[in-house]
Amino acid sequence: MDQYLPRRERLLTSSRPLPDFDVVAADGPWLHCADGRRIFDGSSGLICVNVGQNSPKVFSRIEKQFAQYSFGGAAVVRPHAQMELRERLCHAVGRPEDYVALVTCGTLGVEVAVGLARSIARVRNGKLRGDILTSNLSYHGMSAFTLALAGNGARRPRPEDALGLGPAFPAPYPTAHDHAERACDASCADEVAKAIDSRGAENVAAILLEPVNGTTGGAFVPPDGYLRRVSEICRERDVLVIHDEVLTGLWRTGTPLAGNHWDGAEPDLCILSKGLGAGYTSVGAVLVSPEIAPLLRHENADPLPALGTMATQPLQAAICLGVLDELESMDMGAFQARGERLGARLQTLTDLSVVRDVRGLGHFYGVELAPGLLWPLMKEAEKNGAFFYPFTGAGHPRSEGLVVAPPLNSTDEDIDFLSTALCDAVTVLNRNG
Ligand SMILES: Cc1ncc(COP(=O)(O)O)c(C=O)c1O
Numbered sequence: 001m002d003q004y005l006p007r008r009e010r011l012l013t014s015s016r017p018l019p020d021f022d023v024v025a026a027d028g029p030w031l032h033c034a035d036g037r038r039i040f041d042g043s044s045g046l047i048c049v050n051v052g053q054n055s056p057k058v059f060s061r062i063e064k065q066f067a068q069y070s071f072g073g074a075a076v077v078r079p080h081a082q083m084e085l086r087e088r089l090c091h092a093v094g095r096p097e098d099y100v101a102l103v104t105c106g107t108l109g110v111e112v113a114v115g116l117a118r119s120i121a122r123v124r125n126g127k128l129r130g131d132i133l134t135s136n137l138s139y140h141g142m143s144a145f146t147l148a149l150a151g152n153g154a155r156r157p158r159p160e161d162a163l164g165l166g167p168a169f170p171a172p173y174p175t176a177h178d179h180a181e182r183a184c185d186a187s188c189a190d191e192v193a194k195a196i197d198s199r200g201a202e203n204v205a206a207i208l209l210e211p212v213n214g215t216t217g218g219a220f221v222p223p224d225g226y227l228r229r230v231s232e233i234c235r236e237r238d239v240l241v242i243h244d245e246v247l248t249g250l251w252r253t254g255t256p257l258a259g260n261h262w263d264g265a266e267p268d269l270c271i272l273s274k275g276l277g278a279g280y281t282s283v284g285a286v287l288v289s290p291e292i293a294p295l296l297r298h299e300n301a302d303p304l305p306a307l308g309t310m311a312t313q314p315l316q317a318a319i320c321l322g323v324l325d326e327l328e329s330m331d332m333g334a335f336q337a338r339g340e341r342l343g344a345r346l347q348t349l350t351d352l353s354v355v356r357d358v359r360g361l362g363h364f365y366g367v368e369l370a371p372g373l374l375w376p377l378m379k380e381a382e383k384n385g386a387f388f389y390p391f392t393g394a395g396h397p398r399s400e401g402l403v404v405a406p407p408l409n410s411t412d413e414d415i416d417f418l419s420t421a422l423c424d425a426v427t428v429l430n431r432n433g
Contacts, residue, residue, distance in 0.1 A: 281316045
C-alpha cells in the first residue's frame with residue numbers, strides 16, 4: 001500500500017530541514033503527535049492560532065450558522081453575520097465608525113487595501129498615479145503584486161520580478177537602515193518624505209507599512225515617534241497611510257492594534273487577517289476610516305475591488321465572531337502582564353553569547369541568534385517539547401532566529417513552560433558552542 005501514499009515533496013508547500021510533526025489531535029496550544037509526544041505550539045501555527053485550537057466558543061458559532069445557511073452571495077443575500085462582524089470588530093479595535101471590506105486572506109487584504117486607497121486618493125486629491133510605497137524590510141503577501149511591492153529578499157529574490165515596483169524607503173531598523181554613528185530614531189521618517197517627494201506627491205496614493213515588523217526581520221519595534229512622524233509627513237502631502245496589521249492586529253502585541261502603542265499613529269486604512277480567523281478560517285478585513293470611506297461611493301470612484309466569490313461567506317464571519325468572543329472573554333490585565341513577563345524572561349537570554357538580540361512586544365518576540373544556530377536551536381527546543389517559528393530576515397548574510405508567539409489565551413503555566421523550554425535549549429547551545 002505504501003507506494004500509493006502521497007509523497008511529501010509532491011505537495012508544493014513550505015517544508016523545513018527538520019521532520020514534520022505527525023499531529024493527530026490538538027487542544028489549546030498543544031499538538032499531540034502520533035508517536036505520543038506533546039508539543040507546545042509557541043508560534044501559534046503561522047502566528048495565527050491566537051486563541052488556541054478546539055475553541056468551544058468558535059464551534060458553537062459555526063454550529064449555529066451552519067444550521068441556518070452556509071453560503072449567501074454578496075449582493076444577493078442580506079449579510080447579517082458580516083454586519084454583526086463589522087460592528088464587533090470595529091468596536092474591538094477602537095475604530096467603531098470604520099467601513100470594512102472582508103476578503104479571504106492577508107494577501108488579498110493588502111491587494112484590496114491598495115485598490116481602495118487608489119480610488120480614494122484619486123477622487124479626493126486627483127492623484128495622477130496610484131503609487132504605493134513600502135519599506136525595504138517588509139512582507140505584504142504572496143501574490144506576484146504584493147511580492148513585487150514589498151522588500152522581502154528571501155521571498156522575491158529576483159529584482160527582475162519586481163514588475164517595476166519594489167520598496168521605496170528604508171525601514172527604521174539596524175541593517176535595513178544603517179547610520180554611521182547613531183541608532184534609528186523618529187527622524188528616520190524623513191526617508192519616507194524623501195521617497196514621496198522624489199516620485200512627486202501627486203503620483204503617490206499611499207504608504208504601506210507594518211507598524212511592528214513581522215517575520216521578515218523578526219519582530220523589530222519602530223523607534224518612538226516614528227509612526228507619528230510618518231503619518232504627519234503623509235498628511236502634509238495628501239498621501240494615505242495603510243497599516244498592514246495582518247500579523248500584529250487583534251492583541252498580538254498586547255494592544256488591539258500594534259499602532260496603538262504610540263499616539264498619533266492611527267492609519268487611514270488598516271488590514272487584519274491572521275488573528276481574526278485565528279487559524280479556523282481564511283479571512284482578511286480592510287478597515288477604512290469614516291473620514292475617507294464615503295468617497296468609495298462617489299460617482300467618480302473606481303469599482304469596489306472587494307467582490308470575491310467568498311468575500312462575504314457567513315461561516316467565515318461566524319468563526320470570526322467566535323474568535324472575538326474568545327478574545328473579549330480574556331482578562332486583559334492578566335494577559336498584558338503575562339506578555340510582559342514573557343518579554344522579561346526572554347530578555348535574560350541576551351546574556352548568552354549565542355543570542356544577538358531579543359526584541360518585540362506583548363505576545364510577539366524575535367530572538368536573533370548567531371549565524372548557523374537556528375536549526376540546532378529548533379531541534380533542541382523540540383526535545384524540550386516546544387515549537388517556535390523560524391525567521392531569516394535582514395542584512396547580508398541574513399539574520400536568523402526564532403519568533404516566539406504563543407496563543408494569546410495561554411495561561412501563566414503555559415508561558416512558564418514555554419520560556420523554560422526555550423531558555424534551557426539556548427543554554428545547552430551556548431554551552432556546546
Ligand atoms: C504582515 C503580513 N502581511 C501580509 C501577509 C499575507 O497574509 P496571508 O498569508 O494570509 O496571505 C502576511 C503573512 O504572513 C504578513 O505577515
